[in-house]
Amino acid sequence: MSMLHIVNKSPYERNSLAAAVGHMTDGDTLLLIEDGVYAAIKGGAAAGNLEGKTVSVLGADLAARGIGVDKLVDGVSVVDYGGFVDLVEATDKSQSWL
Amino acid sequence: MSMLHIVNKSPYERNSLAAAVGHMTDGDTLLLIEDGVYAAIKGGAAAGNLEGKTVSVLGADLAARGIGVDKLVDGVSVVDYGGFVDLVEATDKSQSWL
Amino acid sequence: MSDIKKFMYVNRRAPYGTIYAWESLEVVLIGAAFEQDVSLAFIDDGVYQLTKGQDTSGIDMKNFSPTYSALGDYEVNKIYVEKESLEERGLTLDDLQHLVWEDEDDDWAEKDSIRLVSRAEMADVLAEQDILFNF
């Protein structure tokens, strides 16, 4: 069954992104919210974690942190809160990697 | 001036031990408390951070977590709350790496 | 969806430094009365919750570690522990409590509750669940 993996912490402060990525299986989606969005900055040491994964990022949290869409690694989708709700519906369950 | 670096989080969850160790200078002491004490377990991947440093560990927190003194890396001192107070007095200032 | 759901409680926090481990265990105990198909996962620092020999007298907090050994009596007997998490922390199964349950369908034979699994196997176990509780 497909799963939505939610990460809300900076990958430079916590191990939650690594935990999420380490437990993703085919068909799963990674959603970065709150301080988790820093993982999606191009050129950051943590960006490699996203390779080969289906990744969405919450746009409101990007904007709050001054991260322009041009700064993001290629291939990530920017979603709004409605898109967050849609992702929860489109997957069979969610895991918040707190 | 000498400094007491206090770390209270697991090195496997957070970056605070790395931050502390990265900012220690000669004469400084590292004190591990609360979940920070896990860093002192022999054979753990984080234990290497303590090499060459002056390290104390709060005994009450070790005991709470079931960590026997025989499990500790060599050279760390086990202190009680009184020893914690003494370390604060013996150094010129403290930095809690929250 | 069937009447019985596959419930999994995912534990990734060390005990005592924060209350999440203990309040998660309170949910598991209450939840046991609801007759769902319950599993527990211990990943990353969550494996520390199960260590033997915890003595909290010096920090004046309640030692809740004996509660884990009572889980078998609540028919909570699928306890998945991640191998890589133990290894990274310099721990082995011998550092953890020996958790058992009695199998009613097998003449009350005492069986191990802990299932040591790799990270990849843990991912598959998570994938099989209906609902995941996170603390």
Next chain:
Amino acid sequence: MSDIKKFMYVNRRAPYGTIYAWESLEVVLIGAAFEQDVSLAFIDDGVYQLTKGQDTSGIDMKNFSPTYSALGDYEVNKIYVEKESLEERGLTLDDLQHLVWEDEDDDWAEKDSIRLVSRAEMADVLAEQDILFNF
């Protein structure tokens, strides 16, 4: 001990995900009235506090980032930013606000408040302080 102490506020947290950055800044503003020798350190995720272009309208939180540019008016003008922290995060000084102060003793010349330092230099700066505030 002299009458004036070397105060340093150490910032290691990203803004908005938690309130520490903002409530730390509130201490700095209040503390400015006490005429101590004040410095700020931005280490690890703390460097994110200073990024340009923050727009919090979508999360309905107060955007406090303009306050950093007012620090010069409070005579808070020693702002140490750690180079390694920026680099690890894929950031450069250009991603941060340009913080300045006016030097009364130099015909009110506008000068940079941010001092980019290496981790080793930051350790030395910390070592020189009398007191460190942690949030």
Next chain:
Amino acid sequence: MKLTIQVNEGPYQHQSSDTAYHFTKTALEKGHEIFRVFFYHDGVNNGTRLTTPPQDDRNIVKRWSDLAAEHDLDLVICVAAAQRRGIVDDGEAERNGKDATNIAPGFRISGLGQLIEGGIQSDRLVVFGD
């Protein structure tokens, strides 16, 4: 879909309660059903009516109360967590001999079974925490 939302952290210190609010509000606007919002751990602190946030900031507690009034939301505060942290309604005040209450409009205090029930009755559980 039918959703249960869990909030693990109190107001202001962590963004969790904010994100949970925006998610819940948006789900309602999109026509989904919120079976329950369950406040656990420090999340119970979202249910105090005694906060006075700065005038130029959002009022997190009031926002939840208003959303509950508008959509007849079930905002449940865990009783065990509330007792540890001091969130009190009339019943709790009487039971525990407290001389004041602080619960906010639209919230109620109940047991952990309400979270389990949320897990059973809902299509999805979404957790917001630290």
Next chain:
Amino acid sequence: MKLTIQVNEGPYQHQSSDTAYHFTKTALEKGHEIFRVFFYHDGVNNGTRLTTPPQDDRNIVKRWSDLAAEHDLDLVICVAAAQRRGIVDDGEAERNGKDATNIAPGFRISGLGQLIEGGIQSDRLVVFGD
């Protein structure tokens, strides 16, 4: 030595308040002076008298109140942080139109200047947080 202690987290959720308590008590027993204990961020939640912890657990708020009574400790709750989180004394209740108070014995609400003053007046500042 003369010490100021800062507590950044509330009771029970994090060990910070416990460790701060044991440290403070021990420092007093060793003859040191505690200039002030300053409760900031969620630390202000240590100052509510409305908690009812389980019988077999420590009572964190009461422990602080008792220590303050015994040693004439100055336990200061930051007013700005308290307003965000709903810690209220009589003065705050009147100023902000609140219908109840929840402050615990031995605590007082005051400004951030009290922390700065602690830094100036004390030999050491020790911070306990998350």
